[in-house]
Amino acid sequence: MNKVFKRGSIEFLAVFLGIALSLWVDDYREDRELNNRLNDDLKKIYSEVQSNIQNIENIIRQNNNFLDHEEKLLMILNGDATYNFDNVINIIDSIRWPTFFGETTAYSASVSSGRFNTSENDTLVRNISLLYEHFFVRLTLNGDILDQKAFEFNSKHSINFNKAIFKQQKVDTLGLSKYFFSNDFHNGLLSAYEIRKDYYMKRLDDTRNQLYKVKSIYDNSYFDSL
Secondary structure (H helix, E strand, O other), rough: HHHHHHHHHHHHHHHHHHHHHHHHHHHHHHHHHHHHHHHHHHHHHHHHHHHHHHHHHHHHHHHHHHHHHHHHOOOOHHHOOOOOHHHHHHHHHHHHHOOOHHHHHHHHHHHHHHHOOOOOOHHHHHHHHHHHHHHHHHHHHHHHHHHHHHHHHHHHHHHHHHHOOOOOOOOOOOHHHHHHHHHHHHHHHHHHHHHHHHHHHHHHHHHHHHHHHHHHHHHHHHHHHH
16 A cells, blocks of 8 residues: 555656646746847847937938038128128028937837846846937937928028029029028027027937947947847
8 A cells, every 4th residue: 555655656746747847848948038039139129229320420410510501601690701692592402400210110129029128137228218218209309399490491481592592583682682681581590500409419419328328238248148
C-alpha cells in the first residue's frame, strides 16, 4: 500500500513539475518574444528620432533664412536700408512659413501594441514620451498659429503685390510703394515676424533639444545594454 502511495506521489509530483516547467518555458518564451519586439520598437523609434532631427534642422534653417528676409523688409521700413521697388517685390515673393511635422509612426505603433510601457529603461521611455506627447504636440499647436498668421499676411498684404510679382503690365508702382510704407503693411509684417521669431522658433529649439537628448540617451545607455 505504501509502495503504491509513494509511486502515486512520485508520479503526481513528476506531472506537477512537468506542468510547472512547461508553464515556465511558455512564460520565458513570451517574455523573450515581448522583449525582442520591444527592442525592435525602440530601434525603429531611434531611426525615427534621427529622421526627425534631420527634418527639424532643415525647418530651422529655412525659417532662419525667411526671418532674414523679413528683417530686410523691416530695415527698409524703418529707414535703415535703401528702398528699391524690385528688390522689395522679390523679397516679399520669397517669404515662406515652413512648419515641422514629426514622424510618429514607430512610436505610435509601439504604444498601441502596449509594448512601449513595458520597458524597464525608465529614463529613455520618459524622455521619448515627453518628446512625442509634449514637445511635438506643443510645436504642432504653434505651427497652426504660424500657418494662420501666414494666411492672414498673404491674404491681406502680399496679395496686393501679385501683379508686380508676376511681372504683369500696368503695375501701380507708386501705389504699391505707398502701401508698402503704410502702417497696415508694416504692422502685418511685424506681427508675422514676431510670431515666427518669438514663438515658433523657440518651440523649434525646444523640440530640437529634446530630440538630441533622446538620441544621447540611446547612444550612451540603451545600445550598451543590448
